[in-house]
Amino acid sequence: MPLTYKFKKEKLEDGSYVSRPRILITLKGSKASIDIPALIDCGADTSVIPNKIAKAIGLSTQGEKTKIYTYLESTDVVRSKASFIFIGRAMRESVTLDNIPVLIDTSDRDDGEQEIILGVDGIFDNFDITFKKSKNKIIFKRVLKVDYR
């Protein structure tokens, strides 16, 4: 059964509104796990996790150092792996993905922009994802056999 999520209407500082696709996941680490509505982003090559969350739940931050590049700026990150549970309305619908490549944002900056972003690598291989903004639905359909051709 597909997992269904919704867009979150969010008020901006200038009083206008945007709708962002926020997916309910559990992010699992070696020490703890947290439930969090993560942003799904088909423009992000890889998923990104803020350093403080990685440390709080016990994700390794000892991986290869690299950088990610966004519009006009770059951020220091390290490569790591994480497990995600995509939570469904009923527990039996939930889907676990282990050993997914992630980048941990080590900048520890506090500019209000840090959050968990789910990118293409490891996520879009495992789900066919349909965005239906007009119906306020984001549908995740599990791909049972991943074909990398």
Next chain:
Amino acid sequence: MTYSDYEWYLEQDLSEYAGKWVAIIDKHVVRSGKDVSMIIEETKKTYPNKKPLITKVKNRLSIL
């Protein structure tokens, strides 16, 4: 039940917490602040048998 907290969260205007992380339990914001590790730790201490929904409240127009 986290999914019901997620559904509640989707319907809320949380702009009073802009720029902060919040912890939601049983359809209530129980803690907020700038330091997410502190939010996780303090919420766990206060509500050891509950699983909070942790989220960042953003209020800036952004592209990734």
